[in-house]
Amino acid sequence: MMVRRAPAAVVPIRDINLHSRVAIVGAVTAVTEYSFTVDDGGAHVEVMQTEDTQPDIKDIVRVIGRTQGDSIEAESISVLDGLNIDLYKKGIEVIGRYHAL
Numbered sequence: 001m002m003v004r005r006a007p008a009a010v011v012p013i014r015d016i017n018l019h020s021r022v023a024i025v026g027a028v029t030a031v032t033e034y035s036f037t038v039d040d041g042g043a044h045v046e047v048m049q050t051e052d053t054q055p056d057i058k059d060i061v062r063v064i065g066r067t068q069g070d071s072i073e074a075e076s077i078s079v080l081d082g083l084n085i086d087l088y089k090k091g092i093e094v095i096g097r098y099h100a101l
Helices: 013-018 085-100
Strands: 021-031 035-039 044-048 060-068 071-079
Touching (some): 021 044, 021 085
Antiparallel strands (some): 060 071
């Protein structure tokens, strides 16, 4: 029998505590050996990583992972080169309004 993961809720960082598994997008503002900080313009969060790849400061990243208090344990980290963050935020807003209907 295959075990399915819960879907990741696409949320702003300020709302990560409302979900057990999240997907966030933002800019990397700080990097340490085992973690980095992501800021989406409204809040920031520390992301604990297990992958070998380390994003650079100012990279725009998408992180999918489990919430651990006020941080995220990353399952997947993607650098989103060339992403128009303002257009992305507008798209998420439109999708949110659609699902609220």
